[in-house]
Amino acid sequence: MVKGFWSCLLLCCCLAGSAIANAASVVFLNPGRSDEPFWVSYAQFMQAAAADLDMDLQILFAERDKERMLQQAREVLLGPTRPDYLMFVNEQYAGPEILRLSRGSGVKLFSVNSTLTPDQQALVGGTREQYPDWIGSMVPNDEEAGYLMARSLLAQQQHLNAGRPFELVAFSGDKQTPAAKRREKGLHRALAAYPQARLRQLVYAEWNRQRAHAQAQQLFVRYPKVEVVWSANDEMAFGAMAAATALGRKPGQDLHFSALNNSPEVLRAYLDGQVSALVSGHFTLGGWALVLLHDYDAGLDFAKHGGKDREVRLFMALDKKKAVRLLTHVELRGYKINFKSYSLLHAPKQRDYKFSLQPLLD
Incomplete structure (x- = not known):
């Protein structure tokens, strides 16, 4: 009886350890300051999404310093322990250098908020072209x-x-x-x-x-x-x-x-x-991007469901009623969103992703 109990416990621990080991690992190069309200709230929304999606997320703040951000990218992409995915922002047009550092790293890249400009892409290519591990991008309607x-x-x-x-x-x-x-x-x-x-x-x-x-x-x-x-x-x-x-x-x-x-x-x-x-609205974008990476990691390619590069209508003009509701969600910080319900993996009847600010206004 005791032996059976310990065998069962060991099995449960192994399964739990396996689940953690198999969790998709993501590093986000946050270009903002660690005390900057927008980028802090952006990180908090991502953390809520990662917890709900069972993803391993690490966020590195660059403190509005381009050279620091590139050094962080270098350490992530060339270091001994590399994540499955790196999310980055084309802040101060640093995107091409981050892509160059990624070559041969085995890390998949995804750009958010500001992706490479048309002029930059004319030189280095778009997603899944010269850098095939740059798998996609998502930007708001700035x-x-x-x-x-x-x-x-x-x-x-x-x-x-x-x-x-x-x-x-x-x-x-x-x-x-x-x-x-x-x-x-x-x-x-x-x-x-x-x-x-x-x-x-x-x-x-x-x-x-x-x-x-x-x-x-x-x-x-x-x-x-x-x-x-x-x-x-x-x-x-x-x-x-x-x-x-x-x-x-x-x-x-x-x-x-x-x-x-x-x-x-x-x-x-x-x-x-x-x-x-x-x-x-755009403080939610990183969290929604994690939904795409969650599905991609499970074998469901978001490129076949709305495209590999997408502009999402996240920005909304607020009225007083919407502002009150958003303030309530922001102050709660947990957001109470079921991120899996926005995943095509978990909602296979959906044909495309439906990301918006609306869940925080209901």
Whole structure:
């Protein structure tokens, strides 16, 4: 009886150990800072997905340092213990160098958020071409995000001004990041539909609150009639808001801001009326990408179900009700999402993947 018990226990331990050993291992090169609200929430959503999908996930923060990110890639891809998959962002156009390091490593690569630009792909090829282990990419609809923020702001200001012309300034991210350029493109698309709006200046604040604050101090003095501020993320919006407040302006009243992201701080600022237009959604992308890798690792190739390279409509313009629901999920951190239900492996009747922000708004 005792012998049987111990045999059974040993078998269970072996099975558990086998399951852990067979878990797909993933390393994500997180380009952000380890105290940066967006990239921290991005990592948390990935961790929730990995736990639900039984995947072994390691996240390395590059602290906004390109050389550090490349060194991390070098250690992961050339080191003695390599993961099954490496997820990376084409931050500061580092993608081609990461691919070069991967050659012969046996590691599968997947790009998220910012993939290689068309010019870069003209030189090094696309996914599954010159680098066959670069198996896919997934990016959010960044141009639409920039457009949604701008359209909402411009429509509000046009209504307030009863058709009178008005001025705006814009804060973009990093010149060396494709996502920033795409959000700018969305801004300009919206401006084309609102001829009353005059863009006085666009500056690059590198996604940073302090840099945006310093730039805004000069811009609001240089352009005292500005009524609208477009910002490509929440950190830059807060920096500009602080500068405006110090100059006696009133965010949400005589100066209207857009913002993008999902931090509790920005969600509350939107609910309080300090932020006039808020877009969110792409912090979920890494978690959804893990669903694709989970299925691929089990032999179900996502390329046959929607393509190897995909742009996902994750960005959504929030209203007050959606902002309250998203804030609740973000503060819970566990998210309470059954990620397996979004997997074609576990839901074979689905023909394609259905990723969106909606699960966090229900």
